[in-house]
Amino acid sequence: MAGLCDYYSVGIDEGDRLNSETTGFGMRSLISKFIQTWLLPLLLILSNGFLGWLINQLPGKQDLKIDDPLILLLTGLCILALFILGAISSQSPPSATPGNQNWLVGFLPLLGGGILFGLLKVNYVGGEFSSAVFYTSLVLFGLGTVLPPVLLLPRRQWQNRLVWFPPGLGLLVMLYFMLRREWTAAFLALFVTVILMLFIHIIKFFIPVTNQLSPKLRAKRQQLADSFADWIWNQIDNWLLDLTSPFQREYYQSLIDICRDYQTQGLDKDCILNLPKVFVPIKIAAKEAANASQTMIQPLKDDGNNSNQTQIWDFLAAIDKYPAFRRMAVLGAPGSGKTTLLRHLTLTYATKQQRKVHPKASKLIPILLYLRDVRQEIVNKKPSLAELITQQVQQQRKIQPLNPPPNWFAEKLRQNQCLVMLDGLDEVADETQRQQVSRWVDEQMQAYPDTAFILTSRPFGYKTARLQQDVTVLEVQPFSLKQMQQFIHNWYLATEVMSRAGQEDLGVREEAKQQADDLIKRIKNSKPLADMAVNPLLLTMIATVHRRGSALPGKRVELYKEICQVLLEKRLRAKNIADALTATQKQSVLQVLAFELMQQKTREFKLSDGIDLIKNKLADVAGSGANPEEFIQQIRDVSGLLVEKEAGVYEFAHLSFQEYLAAVQIKESNQENLLIGNINQSW
Incomplete structure (x- = not known):
């Protein structure tokens, strides 16, 4: 499948170009x-x-x-x-x-x-x-x-x-x-x-001048013509929808109301930002599921001409030509932007802007289901896809609930007019239930073989409950330097506009650019910040802390404290995922682990050694029945603060997290003399 995707990413563009040139x-x-x-x-x-x-x-x-x-x-x-x-x-x-x-x-x-x-x-x-x-x-x-x-x-x-x-x-x-x-x-x-x-x-x-200008003028003219044609068609389409399917227009408006905001679950919201204003298209690449990375933090790289990386729209535009692209599993580390990607897809289709994003994008009806919300329904009742969608749509609005016509979604699915997006297989916490949900998804893909499906998951969740259908596995790529800069500029401008009650003028744009440029400069000059900035969730937290006035990277304590709170508890609570331990309890255990590793002057630890280091502290905060091995695996799979470097060998996602947690442990245990005695040691 990776070979097919590689062929697509290089060959389809070349083939389209040759066909276009031949026709022209x-x-x-x-x-x-x-x-x-x-x-x-x-x-x-x-x-x-x-x-x-x-x-x-x-x-x-x-x-x-x-x-x-x-x-x-x-x-x-x-x-x-x-x-x-x-x-x-x-x-x-x-x-x-x-x-x-x-x-x-x-x-x-x-x-x-x-x-x-x-x-x-x-x-x-x-x-x-x-x-x-x-x-x-x-x-x-x-x-x-x-x-x-x-x-x-x-x-x-x-x-x-x-x-x-x-x-x-x-x-x-x-x-x-x-x-x-x-x-x-x-x-x-x-x-x-x-x-x-x-x-x-x-x-x-003037002949060479006109030769140079003609392609640009033709392209601009074609762009304007396409935009005008899309506008006319949207007006006609809206008129036809009002006559033939008033429910579809109401359904699209409901999706717009739900997906228009940029949501960062678990983060404190200073203001609500508009998703299209902030969103930066993420890159994806074909990848074997076994090789997908769970790591949130990686070195920041400059933009490269990697032909294996493309956007989800390139695959959606080719589903008629390449049937394998009708079933995609998008894997990515925590905070890499998987849910935001599906929300942006939903919003784009609901506002009928897909042709502006990709000129060959098909007209599809977007359907977005969060598997963590429907897992119980799937496990207990095993409904058909059309039944589940109808039920969820009816519950979408409390005021003026939607009421789909009988068999409306079943008919649209049968006609292959839908894009079914299933978010968060990994967020079905119970492994047995996760496997049941995966089998149900397989059955729906088999029932609607020509319908487009996109499933998202973290790598660990997909590896334990893989789909059995022929699925194109794609991996979300970390932000490049260019994407990081674009996101910061977008985020700061949207934040400044919202903080000024929607006012956007030259002064607001100038202030936003000045702040964004300052943050970008600080990130480039600090490797720990640069490594975290490849992750959209961590980058949002960095921008939030920077806007509050913290002088990064000098005062990183507030940033690391916020990251630990979000990853260990707030994000789970925002998604209604139950957890027995609070962020404070989990962090106290990780502090002990980080402190012991710093004393040993190492980052890596074997699973058995990690169990020995934390078992007493874990028993103190969670009771004697707590399992240290499950705790380490939960921090690895759900929070992302620990990564499995190789089989059975673990380390913190970044040395700076280990240093922060060890420093907090030293302060809470009043062992400052230990720091004074080792002030000349790099560790």
């Missing part, structure tokens, strides 16, 4: 063929006919005193030039033409000549300038006749030579009048020739 080139070839076969000959015939009529308006050769040999010579040269241009342009390969669409510029002189001649005909030009204007319009018409086929020629073969033909002809005309001592006509010919040369140079300058 085919369309350009058809347009080019139409131009060469029909449009260009028609325009040339019209322009040549009008040019001939203009020439017929010239004074006779007696009035101009032109000899017959010169007339014949000029006529022959014109016929030969037009024959050569026509022959070469007709023999030019079609592949050369699509890249050179600036031939339209060649008709600008034709337009200019027409304007001048029109001004002459309506007597807007004084009599003393009428001859000069007439000759200028004549030359411009000649240039407009010759220039388009020249611009259609292969760029470096004939264009650069033949484009100088009109100025050269103008110089010959000037020389002719000079020999006849007709100085006014010679000066006029020189003036027109200089104008032509300047015009040619201007065209040569």
Whole structure:
């Protein structure tokens, strides 16, 4: 499966690009063929006919005193030039033409000549300038006749030579009048020739400029067109929903009300932030479930061009092409953003913004279920998926409860119109129940094989209750430096706006940017903070403590205290997950463990050694029946403060946590002399 995902992440983009290029080139070839076969000959015939009529308006050769040999010579040269241009342009390969669409510029002189001649005909030009204007319009018409086929020629073969033909002809005309001592006509010919040369140079300058601007303008135009089309379609869709399915619109509004806030469960809420304003797209990568990392804290890395990392939208957009992507298990460490990802997906679909996020995203009805809330219903009654969804939707609102039409969700599931998101398999605390819930999910995936499912879990929870269906396993990647910076800027701006009752002006944005830049600088200069900043939950806590005025990284005590409180108790309580011990009780046991490890000048400990170190303290706070091994595993799997570095070998998630807990233990046990005696020791 990892190989398939790798192939997708690299191959699908390349395939789409080639298909797009092939389609675009085919369309350009058809347009080019139409131009060469029909449009260009028609325009040339019209322009040549009008040019001939203009020439017929010239004074006779007696009035101009032109000899017959010169007339014949000029006529022959014109016929030969037009024959050569026509022959070469007709023999030019079609592949050369699509890249050179600036031939339209060649008709600008034709337009200019027409304007001048029109001004002459309506007597807007004084009599003393009428001859000069007439000759200028004549030359411009000649240039407009010759220039388009020249611009259609292969760029470096004939264009650069033949484009100088009109100025050269103008110089010959000037020389002719000079020999006849007709100085006014010679000066006029020189003036027109200089104008032509300047015009040619201007065209040569603007052609590469337009070549550079055209793709950007086309992209912008396409973007605006897509946005406008989506807006129109959303209006039509809303109108149709009101007529055909008023429940669906009410259901979408209920999802918007539930998912619009940025929730950090367990954190003290200074203010409620808007999820789209704060959310930073997380990266995911194909991973074997056995190799998924449980570690919250990792070294902060700069952005790399890792082709294996992509976004969940890339997989959702490809479910029709790759059926395996219809069933995904997204694994991630505590606080890595799994629940926030599903809430953002739900909000995006409910507001019908999926095409703005990914142009190929399908239209799906979002369904979000928290497995910790429905586990008892699944274990006791084993309902069908449609029955469970209907029941949960009916309980979604206390005021004006939703009432789905009979079999509404069953019909939508049968028609493969839904995206079913099941959050938190690991949060089903009892392992037996977790396995029962996993089997139920397997049955629903089998009952609706073409419906899109996304299951989220921490790695440990999935490993003990793996799905048996063919599932694409994806791992949430830690924040990169760029993602960290974007999140801090988003978070600070949203926080400043909300703290000022929604006011957002230049002063608010400036204050938010100044604070965000200060925090980013502090994180970059502190490795412990940088290592924690890869985790969205820990990064939110860092930002919260920084905004309260704590001078990070100097005063980290408040930060570590908040982290321990959140991970050991507050987060569990916010999710209604029962636990026998409080955060204070758990921390007192971990303090003993951290203190003993510091005395041994080590970070690592074997499970058996850890049990010996904490068993007495655990018995004091939890009673003699408490199991030390289960305590260590619970801190590892649920809180994330301990990690299993290798089989049977543990350590704290970061040395700074071990140092903080040991320092608190020293203070509470009044052993400050121990610190004084070892002040020169790095440990």
